[in-house]
Amino acid sequence: MTSEPGGNLSRRRLLRLAGAGAGVLAASGVLAACAPPPANGTGTGPEGPATGALGADVPIGSLVLALPSSISSLDVGRESGVLNYLVAVLAQESLLSVDPSGKLAPGLATSWRQPDARTYVFTLRRGVTFSDGAPFTADDVVASVEAIRDPENGSALGYAYAGVSSVRSTGDHEVTIRLKAPDAMFAWTTTAGGLLVSSRAFLTRNAGRVGTPKTLLLGTGPYRITEFAADDHVLLERNDAWWGEKPAVRKLKLSFVPDAGTRLVAMKSGAVDGALNLASDEAHGWESSARVTYTGDRSVVSLAFDTTAAPFDDIRVRRAIAHATDREGMVKGILQGRAEVADALPSRDMWGDLLSAEKVRSGYDAIPAVPYDLDAARAELDRSGVAKGFTAELHYPSSGPQLGKAALALAASLKKLGITLNVKEITLEQWVAELGSGKQPLQFLWYFPVTGDPAELADPYLNGAATATDIAHYDNRTVNSALDTAKASADKDVRARELMKAVQTAGADLPYLPLWWAKTATALSKELVLPDPGPFTFIGPWATRIRKAA
Structure with a gap:
């Protein structure tokens, strides 16, 4: 660490x-x-x-x-x-x-x-x-x-x-x-x-x-x-x-x-x-012997692009990768449907009493969609500076096999675009040490919130001033200003408006590609x-x- x-x-x-x-x-x-x-x-x-x-x-x-x-x-x-x-x-x-x-x-x-x-x-x-x-x-x-x-x-x-x-x-x-x-x-x-x-x-x-x-x-x-x-x-x-x-x-x-x-x-x-927090691919085997419950856990798995490092400093490259990522397929195939395709870093459950579920859904619907579409991915890549493709690495921790499976699925998809993605499993300690180090411009963000406030994710990962935690090195004045205003305000309506503005603006810039909000299983x-x-x-x-x- x-x-x-x-x-x-x-x-x-x-x-x-x-x-x-x-x-x-x-x-x-x-x-x-x-x-x-x-x-x-x-x-x-x-x-x-x-x-x-x-x-x-x-x-x-x-x-x-x-x-x-x-x-x-x-x-x-x-x-x-x-x-x-x-x-x-x-x-x-x-x-x-x-x-x-x-x-x-x-x-x-x-x-x-x-x-x-x-x-x-x-x-x-x-x-x-x-x-x-x-x-x-x-x-x-x-x-x-x-x-x-x-x-x-x-x-x-x-x-x-x-x-x-x-x-x-x-x-x-x-x-x-x-x-x-x-x-x-x-x-x-x-x-x-x-x-x-x-x-x-x-x-x-x-x-x-x-x-x-x-x-x-x-x-x-x-x-x-x-x-x-x-x-x-x-x-x-x-x-x-x-x-x-x-x-x-x-x-x-x-x-x-x-x-x-x-x-x-x-x-x-x-x-x-019983057992606590079974992985989704493990839980099914418990259902005949135990009472298994699945609940959304507010955690998020996302790709993080270093927006200061080539080729990921080009939003067209980020869009190409986003269109080449079959997030629905990952949720259905890898997680057996025990997750939800993520629209943003903070899950909908994290907005607490700041916004109603309907307003959160409406706010997230305004974030530009990047559906799985290899033709759209090819078009974006053709307009980038690396139209012929490139080679990159994506590491995942040994404690997260589902991340490894997602990385391999993405690598297979990117191969069709001429992009070579080398996937490597490393120890948790190695993976943590790499985060934000600048050594790996493409990384996984795997985050487990402890609050019911979206600023817990928005502030450290979207605010340009958060140099120790912003692993995408993302810096957008509109986003920074909105987050700073939200942090200084005790007015819930102001906080909700500014935090949603930050999430929506960043969503359009794609410093992160949220993959899924997970569910966890408990067996008793x-x-x-x-x-x-x-x-x-x-x-x-x-x-x-x-x-x-x-």
């Missing part, structure tokens, strides 16, 4: 891609927290009331779930992969959360306000304790943010707080964060993707050792971690002091089982009760159920939602 200036890993560039190494586990969006229902079960939380018909009151003594890869640290600041978050969000919580519709919701903070464009004031939940019995205080939030901001800690989340000028306890149950400049997306930083709270005492006592098998984690979440064996498993037990509704599952074992065949055998033999024993699956279902303290089937 490469580092940002100042030693901070680029979470936008690496964290989502670390999820790829976890066998597309990131597709569940587990980096964002979902506000749990209240302890009295009255249904004021986003999940609504407990559903007796789904066995909400039936205890589940223990549960074993298979995960597709392993982790070496529980600390997301040390190892910011998706599996790390999947475990951490069960034990630790954030100030704010993301509800099932993709909107910001309460977490450890019951409410928040902005006295001005640069100030965020969070009112904290009362009566919360850490799993070791210590009371949760405002100072613990300050300590958790300070630990991320401290350059000596080298936290992978440090970049997210670069715009913070101060964080202070301004009351027994109040924290105030002051920014250097307005940032309309900052509230999302205080969800689990950017902040998981621990106690000052724990962080001080275990400085440099948080997340190890000996130290584990400390948080206020519904579970406490009791054992961690790197490369093998994590054991968790229910935290009965948790402020939310008591989970049905008392004990949980997360087993790291990287081999797909071994996972399926374990399910059929009863060694595991037929005796279990995960209610109301959707794009934000598998987020936050996800294990609290598992119930006995009716």
Whole structure:
């Protein structure tokens, strides 16, 4: 992995891609927290009331779930992969959360306000304790943010707080964060993707050792971690002091089982009760043995063209490749229909409460279409400076075989135009190191969002000022201005208008060719159920939602 200036890993560039190494586990969006229902079960939380018909009151003594890869640290600041978050969000919580519709919701903070464009004031939940019995205080939030901001800690989340000028306890149950400049997306930083709270005492006592098998984690979440064996498993037990509704599952074992065949055998033999985030070509084999659900996950796979490097600096070349890309065929053939052809980098589900689904669809319909058409591809190439063709390379990570299949399909299509595309599988670490390096002018972008805001993708990948993350090296004044306006505005209508303008304008320029928005599969024993699956279902303290089937 490469580092940002100042030693901070680029979470936008690496964290989502670390999820790829976890066998597309990131597709569940587990980096964002979902506000749990209240302890009295009255249904004021986003999940609504407990559903007796789904066995909400039936205890589940223990549960074993298979995960597709392993982790070496529980600390997301040390190892910011998706599996790390999947475990951490069960034990630790954030100030704010993301509800099932993709909107910001309460977490450890019951409410928040902005006295001005640069100030965020969070009112904290009362009566919360850490799993070791210590009371949760405002100072613990300050300590958790300070630990991320401290350059000596080298936290992978440090970049997210670069715009913070101060964080202070301004009351027994109040924290105030002051920014250097307005940032309309900052509230999302205080969800689990950017902040998981621990106690000052724990962080001080275990400085440099948080997340190890000996130290584990400390948080206020519904579970406490009791054992961690790197490369093998994590054991968790229910935290009965948790402020939310008591989970049905008392004990949980997360087993790291990287081999797909071994996972399926374990399910059929009863060694595991399910598996999370199965690849689309694997999931079908589980349907006879488990309850398999498919949900859109907001992730995007796209081609990224270096718009400053020949021949991809020529939009006619980019259009030729776009017309030669059978995206519908990829979705149907490679992904077995478990995906949707993408119109833009942010999926439609990422617009949250900024725009209605109808307005998002209308906005995306205005982006110039580039359907699969080899005649149109040939015409574009003939008008370019490389009419006779050229040779290029496209690398994909070994953890993303579906990307490799897509690359080979594209290579076969481009061959008909006289373009030679050499496809190569490399390790995840090599692939990440190449992103934005300028060494490979044609690359895959494989991104797993953690918010319900389209700026999460638009800002780092379309804004010319985002030199560390804009792997297409795309720089358009209209787009830059729209994104800057959206970032500085607290008005939702202004943000929606400017973000859509940026997405539409960039869409016409084709710095990226979005291929598909993926779906992910979750398999559980037929005796279990995960209610109301959707794009934000598998987020936050996800294990609290598992119930006995009716």
